Amino acid sequence: METRPARGPVAARRHGIEPREGGKPFMDSVKVAIIYYSSTGTVHALAGAAAEGARKAGAEVRVRRVAELAPPEAINANPAWAAHLRETADVAEASLDDLAWAEVVLFGTPTRFGNPSSQLRAFIDTTGGLWYQGKLADKVYSAFTASNTAHGGQESTILTLGTTFYHWGGIIVPPGYTDPVQFKSGNPYGTSHVAGDGPPDDVALEAARFQARRAVHTAACLKAGRVMGS
Ligand SMILES: Cc1cc2nc3c(=O)[nH]c(=O)nc-3n(C[C@H](O)[C@H](O)[C@H](O)COP(=O)(O)O)c2cc1C
Numbered sequence: 658m659e660t661r662p663a664r665g666p667v668a669a670r671r672h673g674i675e676p677r678e679g680g681k682p683f684m685d686s687v688k689v690a691i692i693y694y695s696s697t698g699t700v701h702a703l704a705g706a707a708a709e710g711a712r713k714a715g716a717e718v719r720v721r722r723v724a725e726l727a728p729p730e731a732i733n734a735n736p737a738w739a740a741h742l743r744e745t746a747d748v749a750e751a752s753l754d755d756l757a758w759a760e761v762v763l764f765g766t767p768t769r770f771g772n773p774s775s776q777l778r779a780f781i782d783t784t785g786g787l788w789y790q791g792k793l794a795d796k797v798y799s800a801f802t803a804s805n806t807a808h809g810g811q812e813s814t815i816l817t818l819g820t821t822f823y824h825w826g827g828i829i830v831p832p833g834y835t836d837p838v839q840f841k842s843g844n845p846y847g848t849s850h851v852a853g854d855g856p857p858d859d860v861a862l863e864a865a866r867f868q869a870r871r872a873v874h875t876a877a878c879l880k881a882g883r884v885m886g887s
Pocket residue numbers: 694695696697698699700701767768769770771802803804805806807808809810852
Protein backbone atom coordinates (compact mmCIF):
# COMPACT_ATOMS: atom_id res chain seq x y z
CA MET A 658 0.00 0.00 0.00
CA GLU A 659 1.28 3.43 -0.86
CA THR A 660 2.02 5.50 2.21
CA ARG A 661 1.91 9.26 2.26
CA PRO A 662 5.35 10.82 2.65
CA ALA A 663 6.00 12.45 6.02
CA ARG A 664 5.64 16.20 5.84
CA GLY A 665 6.04 19.22 8.05
CA PRO A 666 7.73 18.95 11.46
CA VAL A 667 8.24 15.17 11.28
CA ALA A 668 10.08 15.34 7.97
CA ALA A 669 11.87 18.47 9.07
CA ARG A 670 13.28 16.76 12.19
CA ARG A 671 14.47 13.83 10.09
CA HIS A 672 16.55 16.31 8.05
CA GLY A 673 18.04 17.84 11.19
CA ILE A 674 15.73 20.82 11.08
CA GLU A 675 13.98 21.89 14.24
CA PRO A 676 10.42 23.09 13.77
CA ARG A 677 9.69 26.62 14.91
CA GLU A 678 6.90 27.45 17.29
CA GLY A 679 3.68 27.21 15.33
CA GLY A 680 4.94 24.16 13.43
CA LYS A 681 6.85 25.91 10.64
CA PRO A 682 10.22 24.25 10.03
CA PHE A 683 13.35 26.23 10.74
CA MET A 684 16.12 25.12 8.40
CA ASP A 685 19.83 24.71 8.95
CA SER A 686 21.65 27.49 7.20
CA VAL A 687 22.65 26.87 3.59
CA LYS A 688 26.29 25.77 3.20
CA VAL A 689 28.26 27.75 0.64
CA ALA A 690 31.76 27.04 -0.69
CA ILE A 691 33.43 29.84 -2.62
CA ILE A 692 36.26 28.24 -4.56
CA TYR A 693 38.46 30.56 -6.56
CA TYR A 694 41.79 31.24 -8.17
CA SER A 695 43.36 34.69 -8.39
CA SER A 696 46.85 35.74 -9.46
CA THR A 697 46.75 39.43 -8.64
CA GLY A 698 43.75 39.90 -6.34
CA THR A 699 40.81 40.86 -8.55
CA VAL A 700 38.94 37.57 -8.30
CA HIS A 701 40.02 37.31 -4.66
CA ALA A 702 38.18 40.61 -3.99
CA LEU A 703 35.08 39.35 -5.80
CA ALA A 704 35.23 36.14 -3.73
CA GLY A 705 35.30 38.23 -0.55
CA ALA A 706 32.24 40.20 -1.64
CA ALA A 707 30.41 36.99 -2.58
CA ALA A 708 31.20 35.63 0.90
CA GLU A 709 29.76 38.78 2.47
CA GLY A 710 26.58 38.45 0.41
CA ALA A 711 26.16 34.78 1.28
CA ARG A 712 26.76 35.37 5.01
CA LYS A 713 24.31 38.25 5.03
CA ALA A 714 21.76 35.89 3.49
CA GLY A 715 22.27 33.60 6.51
CA ALA A 716 24.60 31.03 4.93
CA GLU A 717 27.53 29.21 6.47
CA VAL A 718 30.46 30.04 4.20
CA ARG A 719 33.84 28.56 3.37
CA VAL A 720 36.14 30.66 1.19
CA ARG A 721 38.84 28.52 -0.41
CA ARG A 722 41.57 29.26 -2.94
CA VAL A 723 42.78 26.49 -5.18
CA ALA A 724 46.46 25.58 -5.15
CA GLU A 725 48.90 27.74 -7.10
CA LEU A 726 50.56 25.57 -9.74
CA ALA A 727 52.63 28.09 -11.70
CA PRO A 728 56.41 27.81 -11.40
CA PRO A 729 58.17 30.33 -9.12
CA GLU A 730 59.95 31.90 -12.13
CA ALA A 731 56.59 32.87 -13.65
CA ILE A 732 55.20 34.15 -10.33
CA ASN A 733 58.29 36.12 -9.38
CA ALA A 734 58.43 37.76 -12.81
CA ASN A 735 55.23 39.61 -11.82
CA PRO A 736 55.57 41.47 -8.49
CA ALA A 737 51.78 41.85 -8.11
CA TRP A 738 51.36 38.07 -8.48
CA ALA A 739 54.11 37.28 -5.98
CA ALA A 740 52.70 39.82 -3.49
CA HIS A 741 49.16 38.47 -3.77
CA LEU A 742 50.35 34.92 -3.22
CA ARG A 743 52.17 36.02 -0.05
CA GLU A 744 49.21 38.06 1.19
CA THR A 745 46.75 35.16 0.79
CA ALA A 746 48.98 32.45 2.22
CA ASP A 747 46.57 32.09 5.14
CA VAL A 748 43.48 31.46 2.96
CA ALA A 749 42.64 27.77 3.27
CA GLU A 750 43.24 25.67 0.19
CA ALA A 751 40.22 24.11 -1.53
CA SER A 752 39.68 20.42 -0.91
CA LEU A 753 37.22 17.83 -2.16
CA ASP A 754 35.61 17.90 1.27
CA ASP A 755 34.59 21.52 0.67
CA LEU A 756 32.75 20.47 -2.47
CA ALA A 757 31.09 17.49 -0.82
CA TRP A 758 30.04 19.66 2.14
CA ALA A 759 28.55 22.54 0.18
CA GLU A 760 25.00 22.98 -1.04
CA VAL A 761 26.02 26.02 -3.08
CA VAL A 762 29.34 26.29 -4.89
CA LEU A 763 30.47 29.59 -6.36
CA PHE A 764 33.54 29.33 -8.57
CA GLY A 765 35.73 32.33 -9.33
CA THR A 766 38.51 32.49 -11.90
CA PRO A 767 40.32 35.04 -14.04
CA THR A 768 39.96 34.62 -17.76
CA ARG A 769 42.83 32.87 -19.51
CA PHE A 770 42.37 33.34 -23.25
CA GLY A 771 38.61 33.08 -22.75
CA ASN A 772 38.81 30.04 -20.48
CA PRO A 773 39.00 29.34 -16.74
CA SER A 774 42.51 29.32 -15.28
CA SER A 775 44.44 26.07 -15.37
CA GLN A 776 44.75 26.22 -11.57
CA LEU A 777 40.96 26.07 -11.15
CA ARG A 778 40.64 23.44 -13.88
CA ALA A 779 43.29 21.32 -12.17
CA PHE A 780 41.20 21.35 -8.99
CA ILE A 781 38.06 20.49 -10.96
CA ASP A 782 39.95 17.63 -12.59
CA THR A 783 40.35 15.99 -9.17
CA THR A 784 36.58 15.65 -8.69
CA GLY A 785 36.01 12.47 -10.70
CA GLY A 786 35.49 10.34 -7.58
CA LEU A 787 32.89 12.69 -6.10
CA TRP A 788 31.13 12.92 -9.46
CA TYR A 789 31.08 9.11 -9.76
CA GLN A 790 29.42 8.85 -6.35
CA GLY A 791 26.80 11.42 -7.38
CA LYS A 792 28.02 13.83 -4.73
CA LEU A 793 28.25 16.81 -7.03
CA ALA A 794 24.67 16.58 -8.29
CA ASP A 795 21.73 18.72 -7.15
CA LYS A 796 23.86 21.53 -5.76
CA VAL A 797 23.49 25.13 -6.83
CA TYR A 798 26.40 26.36 -8.96
CA SER A 799 27.29 29.83 -10.15
CA ALA A 800 30.50 31.46 -11.39
CA PHE A 801 32.26 34.81 -11.55
CA THR A 802 35.32 36.07 -13.37
CA ALA A 803 37.65 38.90 -14.34
CA SER A 804 39.50 39.79 -17.52
CA ASN A 805 41.93 42.55 -18.35
CA THR A 806 39.83 44.03 -21.13
CA ALA A 807 36.14 44.47 -21.84
CA HIS A 808 34.97 41.69 -24.16
CA GLY A 809 38.10 39.81 -23.15
CA GLY A 810 36.39 36.46 -22.67
CA GLN A 811 34.32 36.87 -19.50
CA GLU A 812 31.19 35.23 -20.85
CA SER A 813 33.03 32.35 -22.49
CA THR A 814 34.91 31.69 -19.25
CA ILE A 815 31.69 31.44 -17.23
CA LEU A 816 29.90 29.42 -19.90
CA THR A 817 32.85 27.02 -20.08
CA LEU A 818 32.56 26.35 -16.35
CA GLY A 819 28.84 25.81 -16.96
CA THR A 820 29.66 22.84 -19.18
CA THR A 821 31.16 21.12 -16.13
CA PHE A 822 28.11 21.99 -14.01
CA TYR A 823 25.92 20.24 -16.60
CA HIS A 824 28.06 17.10 -16.32
CA TRP A 825 27.71 17.20 -12.55
CA GLY A 826 23.91 17.48 -12.70
CA GLY A 827 24.16 20.87 -11.05
CA ILE A 828 21.50 23.52 -10.75
CA ILE A 829 22.98 26.56 -12.47
CA VAL A 830 21.82 29.82 -10.97
CA PRO A 831 22.99 32.85 -12.95
CA PRO A 832 22.25 36.37 -11.75
CA GLY A 833 20.47 37.31 -14.99
CA TYR A 834 18.92 40.76 -14.79
CA THR A 835 17.07 39.99 -11.58
CA ASP A 836 18.37 42.91 -9.53
CA PRO A 837 18.96 46.60 -10.35
CA VAL A 838 22.72 46.13 -9.90
CA GLN A 839 22.72 43.79 -12.87
CA PHE A 840 21.70 46.63 -15.17
CA LYS A 841 24.84 48.46 -14.05
CA SER A 842 27.27 45.54 -13.96
CA GLY A 843 25.82 44.16 -17.17
CA ASN A 844 26.72 40.49 -17.18
CA PRO A 845 23.76 38.11 -16.70
CA TYR A 846 26.07 35.06 -16.79
CA GLY A 847 27.94 35.95 -13.62
CA THR A 848 29.74 38.80 -11.92
CA SER A 849 32.61 39.99 -14.08
CA HIS A 850 35.14 42.75 -13.68
CA VAL A 851 37.52 44.41 -16.11
CA ALA A 852 40.76 44.34 -14.12
CA GLY A 853 42.40 46.72 -16.58
CA ASP A 854 40.14 49.46 -15.14
CA GLY A 855 41.47 48.89 -11.59
CA PRO A 856 40.30 46.81 -8.64
CA PRO A 857 36.61 45.82 -8.43
CA ASP A 858 34.46 48.89 -7.85
CA ASP A 859 31.27 49.18 -5.79
CA VAL A 860 29.10 47.92 -8.66
CA ALA A 861 31.19 44.78 -9.22
CA LEU A 862 31.35 44.07 -5.49
CA GLU A 863 27.61 44.57 -5.10
CA ALA A 864 26.99 42.31 -8.11
CA ALA A 865 29.08 39.59 -6.43
CA ARG A 866 27.14 40.01 -3.17
CA PHE A 867 23.88 39.81 -5.07
CA GLN A 868 24.94 36.74 -7.06
CA ALA A 869 25.80 34.91 -3.84
CA ARG A 870 22.58 36.00 -2.16
CA ARG A 871 20.51 34.76 -5.08
CA ALA A 872 22.29 31.40 -5.06
CA VAL A 873 21.68 31.06 -1.31
CA HIS A 874 17.99 31.95 -1.64
CA THR A 875 17.56 29.43 -4.45
CA ALA A 876 19.28 26.71 -2.42
CA ALA A 877 17.13 27.56 0.62
CA CYS A 878 13.97 27.17 -1.49
CA LEU A 879 15.20 23.83 -2.84
CA LYS A 880 16.07 22.66 0.66
CA ALA A 881 12.69 23.69 2.04
CA GLY A 882 10.95 21.96 -0.86
CA ARG A 883 12.89 18.75 -0.26
CA VAL A 884 12.01 18.78 3.44
CA MET A 885 8.33 19.47 2.88
CA GLY A 886 8.10 16.91 0.10
CA SER A 887 10.00 14.07 1.79
C1 LIG B 1 47.88 33.61 -19.61
C2 LIG B 1 46.92 34.73 -19.48
C3 LIG B 1 45.86 34.84 -20.36
C4 LIG B 1 44.96 35.89 -20.24
N1 LIG B 1 43.95 35.99 -21.15
C5 LIG B 1 43.15 37.07 -21.12
C6 LIG B 1 42.12 37.23 -22.09
O1 LIG B 1 41.90 36.39 -22.95
N2 LIG B 1 41.37 38.35 -22.04
C7 LIG B 1 41.58 39.33 -21.12
O2 LIG B 1 40.90 40.34 -21.14
N3 LIG B 1 42.51 39.16 -20.14
C8 LIG B 1 43.29 38.08 -20.13
N4 LIG B 1 44.23 37.91 -19.16
C9 LIG B 1 44.28 38.87 -18.04
C10 LIG B 1 43.63 38.28 -16.79
O3 LIG B 1 42.36 37.76 -17.05
C11 LIG B 1 43.54 39.34 -15.70
O4 LIG B 1 44.84 39.72 -15.38
C12 LIG B 1 42.81 38.77 -14.52
O5 LIG B 1 41.44 38.76 -14.79
C13 LIG B 1 43.05 39.49 -13.23
O6 LIG B 1 42.46 38.70 -12.21
P1 LIG B 1 43.27 38.39 -10.88
O7 LIG B 1 43.75 39.73 -10.36
O8 LIG B 1 42.25 37.78 -9.97
O9 LIG B 1 44.39 37.47 -11.20
C14 LIG B 1 45.13 36.86 -19.23
C15 LIG B 1 46.19 36.73 -18.31
C16 LIG B 1 47.08 35.69 -18.44
C17 LIG B 1 48.21 35.57 -17.46
